[in-house]
Structure formats: structure tokens, C-alpha cells
Amino acid sequence: MSAVELEPSLELKAKAGELVDSLKGTSLFLVGMNGPMKTKLGMVLADALGYCYFDCDNLVEEAAGGAGPARDFRERDEKGFRESETEVLRQLSSMARLVVCAGDGASQGVTNLSYLRYGISVWVDVPVDIIADEKLKDGVQFPNAQDPLDAFDEAVTELARQYEKMKGGYATADATVSLLKVATKLGYVEVGDVTPEDMALEVLREIEKLTRMKKMMEDAARPF
Template identity: 40%
Template sequence: MIEASVSLRAQPHASWAALEKPRGAVSARFAPEKQPASRLVLAANPRRSTGPVRAARLKASCCRTSPDRRSSYDKHDDIWLAGTERVHYSADEALILKQKAADVLPYLDGRCVYLVGMMGSGKTTVGKILAEVLGYSFFDSDKMVEKAVGMSSVAEIFQLRSEAFFRDNESEVLRDLSSMQRLVVATGGGAVVRPINWSYMKKGLTVWLDVPLDALARRIAAVGTASRPLLHQESGDPYAKAYAKLTAIFEQRMDSYANADARVSLEHIAIKQGHNDVTILTPSAIAIEALLKMENFLTEMAMVRN
């Protein structure tokens, strides 16, 4: 077994728009930790199949670690968990993240956090930060599907099989992850379209990263659409085709995204910082806002129950 971890250091950091997902705006609603962080070891047997693969035939082996130890992500055989990417943030942001995570943890009580949002919205990068500060493990559902079906990318799955085949396996992954605790899960952009997926994600806390479509289009046009199967077939100006397709996709998914427990609006974060350019926001600033929104939702729910 090879152990890898995501190390968050207080150093100069990249903006949200400059980040790429590792290969492979509308309005919406908004007791101490019981056990130390667990390390999840997953086993799978990737293979090509004609039907849904039991992608998360996940054997969870939980090894207790000390509460103050950084969470780790393991790679067992050929199942993907996380890489060794480093996310940098400032000392001030590090302190705020630590404080907000401490505020949220008692209310989370081990429940999983599911990040939803459009393709390119930063779910993977923000998710890794949240997992680190919460002492959770991180999973990318797209990567888990890729490994489970034995293909190298979502684009390859769409091309060689079908979108429906991918969605079936995506639901299998979410079903199995929903039976676990202390996870941050970055979901695929289209995971919200299937009601069954919401039944799994609602066992935890759902957080929508809401990014203006023009910013998404600029980011995706800059890094290319090869890994975005719903965009790659379009021809013409990269920005124009990305914006047009993203607009159509968002109109179909808008109401589904609004089902999330908490909404993190990048426009709102930029306004609070005194500007209107969401592309210069850092992932850590977005993670801080996510923790604030999570705390707001969880405290409101606690008040209702009491």
C-alpha cells in the first residue's frame, strides 16, 4: 500500500480560474466530534462491463488515527483515492479555515459532505481543502467511476460506452459512499439530474459551488474541452461554444442544483472582497465561504430540531 497525502502550506497560491481538475447564478436556500478521523482503504476490481459496475464495492477498513493527525488518502491496488497535489494558501486563510472547521465539525457529526456544481467549478480543489481542515477523506466520484469500469477518463466512457452507462455507475458510486462517514465527495456536474442520487447525497450535507457561466466558459476555453465530453464535440470559437453549451446545460440543471443544503456563490464572495472578478478568488477563500454556509445551514437545522 502506498500512502499519499494532500499537504496544505501557507505559501503563495493560485486563483480559482488558474486551477485544472486533475486528469482523469441563481438564488437558493440556505456535540463534540465523536471519533477520530478514519482512514478508508478501498478495494475494487476494475473491468469493462455491459452494465453498471459495482464501482464502490468498497471494502472500508477503518484504522483509528489520532485526532490531530492530518487525514491521509490511500491508494490500494488500482483504485484511485487522491494524488499528491499541494494546495497553497496564506497564513491568515489557514487560521480562518481552522477556526471555521472547528465550528462546523460538532454539527456535522461525521456526516459526509457532497460538493455539487457545474463542470469546472472547482469542486475537486475546494473539496481537498475542506477534507484537509475537517480531518475527512476526499473522493472524486468521476475518478472512482473511471477506475471501476477500467477506462482512463469520463470522455472515454462517453465515447466508447454512453452517458447513460456512466450515470448508472456514478449512481453506484454515490450509493456506496453514502453508507460511509467522514468523507468529502466531489461529484460530477451531472450527478444532480438523477433523483436517486439525491437520496444518497441527502444522507450527508450538499454544497453547491455556484460560479457565473461566463467565468466557467473562460476557464474551460483556456484549459481545453478534451476532458469535458458534453462540450468537446462543439466546433467554433472555444469561449463562445463553451458559453452556449454551459448555458444550455445549466438551464436543465438549475433547479436540481438549488436542492443543495448550502449555496456558495462566487459572485457573493467577490462582492464581499470589494470587487466583481470571481476569477481571482482563491480556492481557500471559496472553502472558507463553504464552511460559513455549512455552519449556517447546520445551526438552523439544529434550532429547528430543538
């Protein structure tokens, strides 16, 4: 994203400013199906909060020697690839003031979920057809497809399969922000009109609810 696209609006800056002290440096972990919206959302949130941004998949790729070797590694040894994801998550969970765009498998398994508990996890719920369209535009290849329509159908089928496998883990997140619900809330005719900043504001509102609830519970636990 360009510097202009990352520049938060006054509304987003104000909301982030209201929350940053109550967060006390707590990191945010974005989980859900990988796609441009999740990535851009993470960057916008990090910029608004004055946090550092990390993408788990990028870190795994760097450790593997690049995107190509990482893809080969995943195809050759899925278990080893997931263990690399877990190690990256372990290292990031020990740090503060981060916005982490977690990989597809970040919310799968007891170990990964325990690392997410070191921060606040948010499920970024984006429809699989939108993710499929974004992946095709980014040049992701689906070798069995004979034409663009076949490629789209194949992408949707594959992503839907992954979604069904992983949605139980995603649902354990502390909060959920749905692209469809944000579009409806804002009165957008097209779901594609929702911006990363729209999503960022909704994430901050959800975090505000969590911090308010935590304070109420802490106050209720204090002796008279």
C-alpha cells in the same frame, strides 16, 4: 494542488474546528458544474476538516479504465455512464467524514437525490464563462471551433445548455455558495481573484447556519 496551496489559513482552521464536532462526521457533497474551482474547494475543505476527499468522476474513470475509456463510455452509453455515477454515489453515501466532489449528474433524479440526503449538499455556483475558460486552459477540445474565440463561444454555449438542464437539481442542495456573491462580499474587482479558501470559508458559514437551525428545531421539539 501543492501542499502549500492546500495548507488552510488560521481563520479557515478555526472555523472548521468550531464546526467539526457539530457535524458529527456528516459528509459534504459538492454539486454543480464541474470545474477546477469545485475540485480545489473540495480538497481545501477536506484538509481543513480532517475529512477524506473523493472525486466521483475520478472514481468512474478508474472503474472504466481511465479518462479516455470513460469518455468513450459516456459518448457510447450515456445511460450506462449515469448509472455508474449513481453507483459511486451510493457507495460514498454509506461512508462518513468525506468531502465528495460529485459529478454533473449527481443531483439529477430521485435516486441520486436520496443519496445526497445522507450528507449535506452544497451547490458550488460558478458562472459558465469562467468554467469555459478553465476547460479551454486545461486543453479540452471543441472540434467545431475554427479559432480560440470560436472555441470559447462554443464552450459557453454548451455549458449554458447543460446548466439550464441541471440547475433545477442543483437548487435542491441544502446550501448554495456563489462565486459571484463571494467576490462581491469580499470587494474583489475581478471574480477570478476569489480563492478556493474564500469559497471554503463561505461553505463553512453556510453549514454553520444549517447546524444552528437544526439544533433550534431539535430543542423546539423537546417536551417541557
